[in-house]
Amino acid sequence: MSHVACILPYEKAPLYIGLRKTPAPASNQLLIKVTSAALNPIDAEIRFKGGWVDRYPTVLGTDIAGIVEQIGSSVTRFRVGDRVFFQGTLHDPNCAGFQEYCLIPAEFAAWIPTSVSEDEACTIPVAIMAGVIGLFHHSGLGIPPPFHGPTAPAEMILIMGGPSQLGQRAIQLARIAGFRYILTTSSLRHVPLLKRLGATHIFDRSASDLEAQIRAVVRDDLIYAYDAVSAPDTQILAYSLLSDSRPGRLAVVLDLPKDKSSVPVKPVGTKWNLIYGSTNRWSELSVPFWGKVSEWLETGAITPARVTLLEGGLNDVSQGLKLLWAGQVSAEKLVVRPWDD
Ligand SMILES: NC(=O)c1ccc[n+]([C@@H]2O[C@H](COP(=O)([O-])OP(=O)(O)OC[C@H]3O[C@@H](n4cnc5c(N)ncnc54)[C@H](OP(=O)(O)O)[C@@H]3O)[C@@H](O)[C@H]2O)c1
Structure with a gap:
């Protein structure tokens, strides 16, 4: 045949x-x-x-x-x-x-x-798998997977590029994990969509004072960031916004920027991890995820x-x-x- x-x-x-x-x-x-x-x-x-x-x-x-x-x-x-x-x-x-x-x-x-x-x-599938590995695998942010209820170890998470497919699914996964404050960057035309998905703070990605606006909210408390766009400038901005006093984690989806000369030094233990959102490669996480996702889709937790x-x-x-x-x-x-x- x-x-x-x-x-x-x-x-x-x-x-x-x-x-x-x-x-x-x-x-x-x-x-x-x-x-x-x-x-x-x-x-x-x-x-x-x-x-x-x-x-x-x-x-x-x-x-x-x-x-x-x-x-x-x-x-x-x-x-x-x-x-x-x-x-x-x-x-x-x-x-x-x-x-x-x-x-x-x-x-x-x-x-x-x-x-x-x-x-x-x-x-x-592709976008959510990047989010599952990015947020819940040790090669990403290492947050415990929320298959049996909320697991967020902190109150806030920053997701760069909310309207991208990876960004949309990551916002929903962060909400399932129980983050209280979900911050994201976007063009302002996508604000209603991102609010529906669960973002609590949406920053205009073209604002000239974008870093200052986000810093005014996160202060020194940001431990988790996921960059769904992962252009060199978005990665560097997200890393810069991580805490200066506690080790944080940034998960990115494209190669790390070659020039990191403008990147501030962060506490020992801060991680900048490139993730690979593959079902096949990480079966220890993807098998339970594929066993759970239909329920999330049925309840509307994932759309x-x-x-x-x-x-x-x-x-x-x-x-x-x-x-x-x-x-x-x-x-x-x-x-x-x-x-x-
Ligand atoms: N590492 C991995 O395992 C993995 C897995 C899957 C995908 N990826 C990669 O991840 C990237 C995203 O994939 P995708 O499917 O999510 O892409 P996508 O949906 O096609 O991305 C386009 C969206 O990104 C938004 N955007 C672009 N630059 C932005 C910025 N600086 N700030 C905020 N938003 C921005 C655009 O916003 P506007 O609508 O406002 O223009 C647009 O809505 C791709 O490069 C893909 O190759 C990596």
Whole structure:
């Protein structure tokens, strides 16, 4: 059996629509009929800048929702016909989303509640996984995971870049963890959205006195910061705002700035951690997370992003990646349905 896929034939090459052999699930896997897949900045980076992928041809797309088509022999948690969402991987084309079928280990998938569409569910996995690792893994901020109730070890957290997908999901995770004050930076047009998500203090990211405004609120008390944008200037600002008297932690999602000459010295033990938001790599945290997230989605503690559906199915992946690469996607997720054309 074969299926239609959006294929990247070699590094930085144009995408084309072709056929791939449909894989059979291993004993611990599900074969998924992919009904919705969302585009991410990393897909655009691979398409236009290269890197990340070690073998071609390949398939991109790691934000995935669909319907269980077949189950491996040892899977008991899911049934054929269940609606699920999950994070695919860029390291195996059989496990990526811009195609009609893909595989996922059952322990890394979660049910979609009836109140949530597949287009909505597929907007969540990549961004929330970065937040889960960023906030709750020892390689990030190291806050205990709030799977059984609030765990926040401090009153406040700073999240740089609230309207980004990573920022939105991190604000919701910080609220679940029980932070009383959730501070974020944003263009002012996103203030209503960020308030709904749980931000308590929203700072205009273009203000010339941004640092002074945030410092007036955090004073010397900021121990936890997560930078969902991670440009050199946002990282340096977030690090500078950490406490000068107690060791704090900053988790960032892109490479650390090369020039740190303007960065103030912080107490011994202060950490500046680059995180890798991968379901596969950190299964000790991702397995319990995927077992919990459906409940958070059902109760509204986690909500999906605003969806912009690209009507041309896999044919539109190419155009969507161009928009992402040009920085023209604002507080929304571009979604394709691989069975549409
Ligand atoms: N390390 C990891 O594991 C990992 C995982 C996933 C993603 N990432 C990376 O994380 C980054 C964010 O991904 P994403 O999907 O969240 O991106 P995104 O949603 O496409 O980011 C765009 C948004 O960021 C906002 N923004 C840009 N610069 C900002 C600034 N200086 N201050 C505040 N907001 C700012 C924009 O605001 P406006 O709407 O106001 O323009 C826009 O809404 C990407 O570079 C991605 O590659 C890393």
